Amino acid sequence: MSGLSSTPVNSFDCLCHALGLISRSETPAVLFERLSSTLHTLVGRQPIALYRRSPSGELRLTYCHPVDSAITACRQLMGVRSLDELRAFEYQYYALPGEHGAWGYIGHPSAPPKEALHWISIVVDIAAQRLRLLKADHMARRQIDLKARRRQLSRDIKRLTSLADCLQHHGQGWCDIFQADGIALAHKDELYCVGKTPDRRCIFQHLGHLDAQADLDDSPIELEGECQGGIATPLSMAGSQLGWLLMFRAPSTVSFAARAAPDIPLSVWLPVEASMVLELADDLAVAITALEVVHVNRQLRKTNQRLESLAHTDPLTRCWNRYYTEHVIEALCASSPPCAVSMFDIDDFKGINDTYGHAVGDDILREVANLATQLLRSNDYLGRWGGEEFIVILADTAQDEGAFIAQRLCRYIEQHPFSIPETVTISAGLTTVQPGEPSHSLLERVDKGMYLAKAAGKNQVMIC
Numbered sequence: 001m002s003g004l005s006s007t008p009v010n011s012f013d014c015l016c017h018a019l020g021l022i023s024r025s026e027t028p029a030v031l032f033e034r035l036s037s038t039l040h041t042l043v044g045r046q047p048i049a050l051y052r053r054s055p056s057g058e059l060r061l062t063y064c065h066p067v068d069s070a071i072t073a074c075r076q077l078m079g080v081r082s083l084d085e086l087r088a089f090e091y092q093y094y095a096l097p098g099e100h101g102a103w104g105y106i107g108h109p110s111a112p113p114k115e116a117l118h119w120i121s122i123v124v125d126i127a128a129q130r131l132r133l134l135k136a137d138h139m140a141r142r143q144i145d146l147k148a149r150r151r152q153l154s155r156d157i158k159r160l161t162s163l164a165d166c167l168q169h170h171g172q173g174w175c176d177i178f179q180a181d182g183i184a185l186a187h188k189d190e191l192y193c194v195g196k197t198p199d200r201r202c203i204f205q206h207l208g209h210l211d212a213q214a215d216l217d218d219s220p221i222e223l224e225g226e227c228q229g230g231i232a233t234p235l236s237m238a239g240s241q242l243g244w245l246l247m248f249r250a251p252s253t254v255s256f257a258a259r260a261a262p263d264i265p266l267s268v269w270l271p272v273e274a275s276m277v278l279e280l281a282d283d284l285a286v287a288i289t290a291l292e293v294v295h296v297n298r299q300l301r302k303t304n305q306r307l308e309s310l311a312h313t314d315p316l317t318r319c320w321n322r323y324y325t326e327h328v329i330e331a332l333c334a335s336s337p338p339c340a341v342s343m344f345d346i347d348d349f350k351g352i353n354d355t356y357g358h359a360v361g362d363d364i365l366r367e368v369a370n371l372a373t374q375l376l377r378s379n380d381y382l383g384r385w386g387g388e389e390f391i392v393i394l395a396d397t398a399q400d401e402g403a404f405i406a407q408r409l410c411r412y413i414e415q416h417p418f419s420i421p422e423t424v425t426i427s428a429g430l431t432t433v434q435p436g437e438p439s440h441s442l443l444e445r446v447d448k449g450m451y452l453a454k455a456a457g458k459n460q461v462m463i464c
């Protein structure tokens with residue numbers, strides 16, 4: 001498993017065996033382990049550090065050998081952050097070539113034996129080739145999974161109601177694809193998490209530092225300190241940042257070194273993984289924007305409904321106001337359907353107000369409107385015409401049936417036990433819509449009917 005670690009360096013067979021193992025490594029982690037241990041032996045058992053180079057040129061420790069002892073014995077080597085530092089400390093180093101410049105570097109403290117130089121360059125070459133192959137393979141396999149997940153997310157966007165919902169549906173799938181132990185989404189001071197993540201305070205503290213860095217682009221950033229093992233990617237849309245996507249690998253799955261040296265910045269996300277996280281972040285930015293649009297539309301719809309209802313509704317009785325009642329009556333007269341209209345007025349209402357006060361008068365008005373609404377059929381309508389006067393529109397109703405309904409309403413109100421000792425009654429006029437007549441003629445007629453009902457002794461219906 002570990003190359004030359006248990007065999008002599010000068011054994012050609014052993015070296016070939018180690019090269020064979022390196023060239024057959026199935027994962028980057030196994031490759032790093034075999035490469036580091038082989039070099040460790042070749043350079044006379046010096047500690048080996050393997051760093052990944054970020055697009056900005058920063059170096060971060062990805063692997064070291066021997067595992068824990070190297071960290072404690074050689075912290076400076078492990079904590080190197082740039083090529084300049086490698087040079088400044090006069091460490092020996094070799095580039096691990098990638099497709100676009102150096103993928104990373106391998107360093108150790110002092111010059112190797114001369115006879116090993118040739119073998120070192122072969123070992124590094126073979127390792128770099130294997131790393132490129134693994135990258136392509138990894139990319140191909142993970143891309144398929146990620147593409148399927150991305151398609152599913154875009155299909156789900158309309159159905160999802162919130163980011164929490166989104167994470168609940170997709171979070172575990174993303175953890176599986178990225179071999180992450182936890183995922184968090186930071187959006188508008190909220191943090192949505194799935195799986196194992198560091199605590200909120202710690203995440204927000206790190207994001208605060210990142211937000212304060214003006215020179216950040218949209219590239220994923222590996223986190224340090226308490227959030228070691230995490231990678232943060234801005235969620236951006238049309239130049240504005242909506243939040244952060246964070247993925248975490250717990251130290252056990254990261255690497256040995258995270259436990260041994262939490263203060264040494266590690267690289268635990270391969271560049272190919274980071275670019276896939278970026279793809280997911282792009283999709284999430286679209287999902288967040290879509291959720292926001294849905295939310296704003298929902299709010300607008302609610303506000304419109306409220307405004308519409310305010311424009312139509314009498315605030316005291318909650319039935320139609322005069323403006324809307326007039327509008328409906330005009331429309332009725334224009335289409336002249338078979339329809340009866342009744343206008344009623346509470347009898348002696350001034351006396352109620354004068355005796356019990358305006359507030360009680362208001363209660364009676366509300367209760368009369370309620371009783372009328374209860375008694376009317378689902379396609380009949382009640383409007384407040386003004387003061388204590390109401391209009392009832394009885395859809396699809398001939399005169400006799402309309403008169404019967406109006407009478408029934410009179411009796412219903414008369415028999416209702418109101419909060420005052422006196423019996424409350426109404427007087428109503430009733431008429432039907434005549435073909436082609438203007439609304440004012442219909443209203444005059446029904447008003448006259450109501451007046452006649454008052455004149456005839458109140459608490460009754462007059463047809464006219």
Ligand SMILES: Nc1nc2c(ncn2[C@@H]2O[C@H](COP(=O)(O)OP(=O)(O)OP(=O)(O)O)[C@@H](O)[C@H]2O)c(=O)[nH]1
Pocket residue numbers: 316345346347348349350351353357358359360361362365386387388454
């Ligand atoms: N509490 C209350 N009173 C109202 C409201 N609108 C109008 N009124 C009162 O309703 C009363 C109507 O009185 P009048 O027009 O004299 O009619 P009335 O006392 O019912 O007499 P009749 O119509 O002959 O039965 C007035 O005192 C108005 O102030 C209202 O919104 N709330």
